[in-house]
Amino acid sequence: MGNDELLEKLKELFPDASIEQGNDWPELLFEHAQVADGKFLEVVQTLKSTNEFLFNYLFCETCVDWKTHFNMVYHLESTQYRHSMVLKVKLNHEQPSIDSLSFVYRTAEMHEREIFDLFGIVFTGHPNLKRIILTEDWVGHPLRKDYDDPINMIKL
């Protein structure tokens, strides 16, 4: 499916989300409230199993700290149709949490542990949510913009 066609179908399917054409792929942005209470898993399952989408490959999962809020960013691709899209979810900065995708895409398990480690996003339903890169006793989440470590960091 081409990007324009994909964009139209996504608008049809998710009328309340904000959808726009990004630089490369259609981008679908949800507020956290829109996908709370397990609705996020439904959205992802729809994208994965609907016959015209078949987004069966999560090729990138990451997070962005915008200081006022976090954005979870999921890059999805269909290995059958070779089309891709970006799924974003806006999370609040105080207690960021979102449903884990590790049972939909196994690859998410490691990505989510890394995001938890460096950004402190809590993934509900994750089977083994603990630090993956930093030591177990580490305090804080270093990729947050407000992270400070007066012992190890020399500020410029």
Add this chain to the structure above:
Amino acid sequence: MDVKITEPSLPFPGSIQDTPGGGIVLSKLDDVINWARSNSVWPLTFATSCCGIEMMSAASAKYDFSRFGFEVARATPRQADVIIIAGTIVNKMAPVLKRLYDQMPDPKYVIAMGACAISGGPFFYNTYSVVKGADHIIPVDVYIAGCPPRPEALLHALITLQEKIRSGLTRDQIRAQFSEDGK
């Protein structure tokens, strides 16, 4: 203190007294041992980032540090004489580096290759994970500047290390010598 550093043009430390039918070599055992050691300094395969690529280049056919006695890189610290810290040392790597150094047999030498190993280099500011200089963890004999240094620079550092070994001085003696010279 009158210290004679063996010049590269003087391959063997000592003098040869010609006698009829041959000659007698006069030398000090320490000098001979240092001379032998300096010509067989096997490095440890230890590269944590891009400096490692330059180190591999210095080891391979074009630069070939085997010519100077750095024969072959060993994959175990128990067979290595020198550790070339080729790359960034992060806090999590620091205990590993210390352990590798402790496992090397004496006498052992350390070369800090490149900006990261010297001071943290490009990662000096605003980072939570990088050790600001490998000499916080283990003592360093020779520092090479560069980001990364060229293979020629590594060769120069290795030859400098050889001269240091041949001089037979400890770190403290070298420091005292430098302060006497007013350097």
